Amino acid sequence: MSVYGIPQAKQETQEPAVTTATIRAAKGQRKIAMVTAYDYASALMVDAAGVDIVLVGDSFGMVMLGRPDTISVTLEEVIHHARAVVAGVRRALVVSDMPFMTYEGGPAQAMENAARLLRASGVRAVKIEGGNIVAPQVKALVEAGIPVMGHIGLTPQRAAVLGGFKVQGKTAAADRILEEDALTLQEAGCFSLLLEAMPPAVAEIVSASLRIPTIGIGAGASCDGQVLVLHDMLGLLEGHLPRFVKQYAHLAAEGREAVARYVREVREGTFPAAEHCYSMPEEEERILRGK
Numbered sequence: 001m002s003v004y005g006i007p008q009a010k011q012e013t014q015e016p017a018v019t020t021a022t023i024r025a026a027k028g029q030r031k032i033a034m035v036t037a038y039d040y041a042s043a044l045m046v047d048a049a050g051v052d053i054v055l056v057g058d059s060f061g062m063v064m065l066g067r068p069d070t071i072s073v074t075l076e077e078v079i080h081h082a083r084a085v086v087a088g089v090r091r092a093l094v095v096s097d098m099p100f101m102t103y104e105g106g107p108a109q110a111m112e113n114a115a116r117l118l119r120a121s122g123v124r125a126v127k128i129e130g131g132n133i134v135a136p137q138v139k140a141l142v143e144a145g146i147p148v149m150g151h152i153g154l155t156p157q158r159a160a161v162l163g164g165f166k167v168q169g170k171t172a173a174a175d176r177i178l179e180e181d182a183l184t185l186q187e188a189g190c191f192s193l194l195l196e197a198m199p200p201a202v203a204e205i206v207s208a209s210l211r212i213p214t215i216g217i218g219a220g221a222s223c224d225g226q227v228l229v230l231h232d233m234l235g236l237l238e239g240h241l242p243r244f245v246k247q248y249a250h251l252a253a254e255g256r257e258a259v260a261r262y263v264r265e266v267r268e269g270t271f272p273a274a275e276h277c278y279s280m281p282e283e284e285e286r287i288l289r290g291k
C-alpha cells in the first residue's frame with residue numbers, strides 16, 4: 001500500500017482472462033454479467049466481484065460528470081476513463097463505448113477513432129450504437145481486428161430523434177425492425193449485442209434468432225446476459241431510477257452518513273486518534289520539545 005491506500009499493483013489472478021471468444025461461447029451455456037465502471041477503484045471492485053465484461057459506458061457523462069445526456073462526451077474523455085479502468089481490470093473483458101459522432105461519419109471515421117481509443121486506453125473492444133445504419137462501420141472495424149458490441153433498442157446517443165429515453169419495439173412493426181437490425185449487426189461481425197429498453201417478448205425473439213449473445217438492460221430475463229450502470233445498482237446517486245434497475249446497495253446514503261461522522265469527529269477533536277498518528281522515539285520527542 002502507498003500512503004494513500006492505493007494498491008501498488010493489480011491483484012494477480014489464476015483465472016483466465018475473458019475474451020470475446022469466451023463471451024460468444026457463453027451463449028446457451030451460462031448467463032453473462034456486465035457492469036459499467038469508469039475509474040480505477042471501481043474497476044478493481046467489479047473485476048474482483050467476477051463480472052465477465054466491464055463497460056466504460058459513455059453514461060459516465062451523466063453519472064460522473066453530471067451532464068443531462070451523453071451527447072457532449074468526447075473521445076478524449078472516454079480515453080481518460082478507459083485508461084483508468086484498464087489499469088484496474090485483471091480478468092474481465094473491457095469494452096468501451098465510442099462516443100457520439102466518432103463513428104456515424106462512416107467506416108473511415110470509425111476506424112480512425114477506434115484505433116485511437118484502443119491505442120491510447122488499452123481497451124480491446126468497442127461498443128457502438130445503432131442498427132443497419134452502422135453495419136458498414138462494424139464490418140470495417142471487425143475486418144481490421146477490432147471486436148465490436150452492437151447496441152440497439154433505446155440508443156441514448158439518438159434520444160433526440162427517438163423522442164427521449166423511451167422504451168422501443170412496442171409494436172410488432174417496430175419489433176421487426178429491431179430483429180432486422182440485430183441480424184444485420186450479427187452478419188456484420190458483432191461479437192455480442194446490447195438490447196436496451198424493450199419489452200421482454202421482443203428481446204426473447206431477438207435473442208433466440210441470433211448466434212451471438214445478447215446483453216439486456218431493461219429487456220427482460222431472456223437475454224443471454226445483463227448489464228447495469230454501476231451508479232444505479234449501488235445507489236451512488238439518489239433520485240429517480242428507471243424501473244429496470246435493481247439497487248443492490250445504497251452507497252450514497254452510507255457515504256453521506258460516513259462523511260457526516262467524520263465531520264463530527266473532526267469538530268469534536270476525536271479524529272485523529274493515537275492509532276492514526278506516527279510515533280517517534282520518546283527521547284527524540286523530549287529533545288524536540290526542549291525538555
Ligand code: KIV
Nearest residue numbers: 036057058059217227
Ligand atoms: O453507456 C452505458 O452505460 C450504456 C448502458 C446501456 C449500459 O451503454
